Amino acid sequence: MRDDKGAMEDYDKAIELDPNYASAYYLRAELHYQQSNYQGAFEDADRSIQLDPDYPSAYYQRGQARSELGDYEGAIKDYEQAIQLTPSNFCGYYNWAELYSDLGYARANLGDYQGAIKDYNTAIQKDPSRIRYCSTYNNRGNARYNLGDYEGAIEDYSKEISFYKNGYNNAVYYINRGNAYNDLRNYQKAIEDYNHAIKIADKYPDVYEYRGLTRYQVGDKLGAIEDLEKAADLYQHGGFVEYYQEALNLIQSFNVTDKDAIIEDIQEIPETVNDSPTEVETTNKSAANPPILNNRVEDTNKENSQGISEKD
Template structure:
């Protein structure tokens, strides 16, 4: 009986100790969990810290981290609430606005994302990453002229910018200047030969030029560097379709879907059966 009583007392102390964690304890725990990519525990720790001291000004950072953790978990609506709450504390926080803009893009709310990038550049007109991302977003929305303005400004700010070259190459492909795009991809590949995305971009330009053997070479290089990128398999499927090999193309698209590519879009590519 005596041992049972001692065990009960120890259990009570352990339980009370868990509930008595301080604000800083929860914050420290959240960083540990984030480093381990334990998103569920990180979310719990961050929420516990914010609830422990709701008026603490550091909560802006914690809510930002919480939003990012929730994005990792696929809880996009919760992530948006966390970013919104963080921006209520620090409404001019550029990093927060960029995070929310990226989330809006992920949620296919492009106009909202554009507004956040506009705010970032209103507060810091030389924010290079925001210029690059806003330029690409404008391109996606079909505003090629505005996209070019952002990318040319980025070039002016930083003539060595890889983002400026990649962004301009993407724009040139959309405007069917494939050879010019390839020249820009050549430049960034010489500087960063281990980046698979650059080979995918150049391979796509070769594909549109009907230089399928060249596209094959870039696809092979990209696969060696990052075999889990679904866009590589999508590009390879398009090349196979151009060669009238729909059966193998279907296998590549199935692989792309398993890696996160949109299933409906994959089906549309296969149904078209022609170069896209």
């Protein structure tokens, strides 16, 4: 019924009545995780494991909390333990697609893209009916991108897009595919994907910046400036002074006559967009934080707590 407060009170009472109730700690950990209280989720899942060392769901939950806290090595150990303890016919809080997808995500955060791809492949093979809910193709596309396989990445992003033709969730996948097209210098395809993303999430500033830089590459200087002005306005309204100034600097750089000098001033378009929970849920809501770029984990451009995506 989404009465989180009442649920938390009941879990607290259950633990008060029986401090050795492993399942209650696990369920409270799950609720903490859903509320983005990752430290609380870790502590409760850890306590659940202490009480019941053979509790696979608790290992999975602790792995999720560790992943959100940046302890990817610890997360991998927990996911692998959950795999060992989970029976083949398991039906519970998580499924095989989620488990292997999250394991791959943790590996990707450590730069093990080949290992991540193996895990994503296993997720797809073991649980094809549930894979659409785990963004596995998007994440495998990110791993492929990081290995320089842009065409393979585009194939995966396209598969993910096919799952969400009518929903806002596909904004992230259009952006990722657009960035991959950009690296293949297929600028027209990239612009088309950015256009799709803007139709879905038109208050997301970064996509205007990406499209503006791409428009400049095809000689559309006026369109590029228009997009960067839009990005600057959204950054300013969101309180992101650094990115607002960055957009203004890019606009100013377009007045330089030496194209090579301009390109040197323009930062590379981020490779892929994160796959963590998103706040870009409507087309009339400005992002509360700038997006995490590249992989769900690898933030090489802008740091934040919000990306575009739909995990959870």
